[in-house]
Amino acid sequence: MSFEYSVTYCAENNYENPVENAYWQFLIVPENNDTQELISVEIKNSLEAKSAFSQNGFGFQTIRINTSERFQKINFSATFKLKKISFNPFGQIPIFDIPSNYELVKSLNFKVDHEPYLRETKYTALPAGSENLFVFDTSISIFENLQKLNKWIYLFIHFNTGVTHVNTLLEEIINNPEGVCQDFTHLFCALAKANNIPTRYVSGYLHQGNGYFGDSQMHAWAEAYIPQVGWIGFDPTNNLLVNDNHIKVAHGKDYNDCSPLKGVVYSQGANKTSHSVEVQAEQ
């Protein structure tokens, strides 16, 4: 079974002083993969500046916009139509050879192959003393442990917007467990990595049900590498395994590799950006 979705991403940038020249890079285009297929992309901006597709350093498609006329305000919007192929994450799980899976993740070759997603990063660094917050039970499979971790984080952090920001580190989250999807995901990555499981940060869209409007944002979840299976998505904010409501855009080591909007603006003074996202099922 497949669903069609329409995703609309809007951003508005306001600058205190006039801008002569600016570059923006959006990392917002849904990825083409086994479970989703991009059908169409429509990009607009209020200045009618040139836009082009490119890619970031990890191979994900980007939209780049360059302006050369003077402005103080610019609006962007992008609409993506895509087909999501329904899948059952539970259906793919084989019978695990538990002891050999734990042996494998400790082997040098495995650590070398997955180095980027085992390395500690700025946003996935655990503060001293919290490495053992969640220790895997090696009598059950890695997959089961990750499900328990997913639930543990869901219960540990209280979802609350406005407490954290894009630069919040885990130390703050552990001391005061409140935050948004980005914080849930960073903690999931950090604790899975502390148990030798390669884990990556995913940014994307979540379909929250038809008729849902308002200032919805991009969503974040994690993908962990499970021996015998491969990369599996976990959404600790909702205590879910990733399903056909999750539309993936990009992955990276942490938020830093996935930030939806990067800009180089040749201007002085403050600026303000606001984003909104709307996901509609069109089936």
Next chain:
Amino acid sequence: MKPEVKKPIFSSYINNPALFDEVFNNDGAAKNVYQKLLDLYGNHSIQDYVQLNNKAKSSFFNQGITFQVYDNKETQEKIFPFDLFPRIIDEDEWEIIERGAIQRSRALNLFLWDIYHDKKIIKDGIVPLDLISSSANYLHQMIGVDPPGGIYNHISGTDIIKHSDGNYYVLEDNIRCPSGVSYVICNRTALKRALFGVFNHYKTHSVTNYAENLLDILESVKPKGVDVPNCVVITPGMYNSAFYEHSYLAKAMGVELVEGRDLFVENDFVYMKTIRGPIKVDVIYRRVDDQYIDPLEFRADSSLGVPGLFAAYIKGNVCLANAPGTGVADDKAIYTYMPKIIKYYLDETPILNNVHTYHCSRPNELKYVLEHIHELVVKPVDEAGGYGISIGNRLSKAEIKVVQEEIKQNPRKYIAQPIMSLSVHPTYIDDSESFEQRHVDLRTFTLLGNKKEFVLKGGLSRVALKKGNLIVNSSQGGGSKDTWVLKK
């Protein structure tokens, strides 16, 4: 009127037998290669020499050859101190240096390819995983990227010393935009102006062919499908300490010198803005560090780079020299593994020696280092230009404590080596108005291209002008000498 007393040049030269003097034997006789030189101007007086030296110095002023020193308070523009008394390396010794430098560059290039592809050297347990996983210079964006021509370290600067045992040792491999080559060429120009009558008695290799070889190497790594590549040099700008060199090299190669704002990227191709419209750029000799080359991919707070440049690079539409991510092999901790790296990829024994190195990240070695700081040189692994180095036998007890604490705070950041006794070379010292022994090293310049390689026959002999000082970097108050490599 008092008659002027003329002192012969080396009349008051003190030859300390504990040091390895490159010009004089312990009995005071000159070594073979220097005999002719001393015959030719040994009879001149110190005053004559000073006059010539001043003439040479003014040629640097006139050419505007300056560099900047960074310290906490201010940046200052300085003339690189030049010593007119040249260093001579005979053809047999040079052959060893040249073969050794090429061997290291090739091995490093294969190492870089491997750690950005299959990582066999780590899986085989030769180099620990930690060296890349804890390195800030290991760029994940470069994993699986094939640089044009398969080359990462197009330009290497290898720092070599002659030890008191008479052998050459490598101190460092610099493969993150090494600088200094313009001084080699300017030193030669200044020396020839002042001392042509001496210079022309030796058959010395030219150094002015560096730029044409550099251009040749850059053109050899052009992107696929390009016929005649358009090369440029990108500089961080006139406030950079090596700006003179950037402008010199661009001019000598006959290519444009650009800053980030002179270039733009459209549809993943790079163009240069000109009054006649955009011109496509194919090869960029970049003197801008990785973190600044593209604000959309790396540090967004910098305007030195070109937005979109990295995407153009990974799509294969432009070549960057040196390749992004090359700095991981410039780490001083990797240096320790060079003999193993050479053996692993080339199945050769190293031609040039490595200095024994202790890794503070290894508990046993850390213990040794902390107990023996007074007899070791401690270096941060990721700094260039001689910043942050401490030399044990010059430290007070209090200073040793400070160094110990710093190492304990961040052991991975430090390596330590025995204090090497660098050879000394007679150098004119203004304060004493005479020649004195000063420590000297040699930076060689090696180029690696697609089926091409080149070592500049010459190099930058850097002299520590302060008596007894072992740090020769220009940013630490070092000077330089012209270096003559003799022809067979």
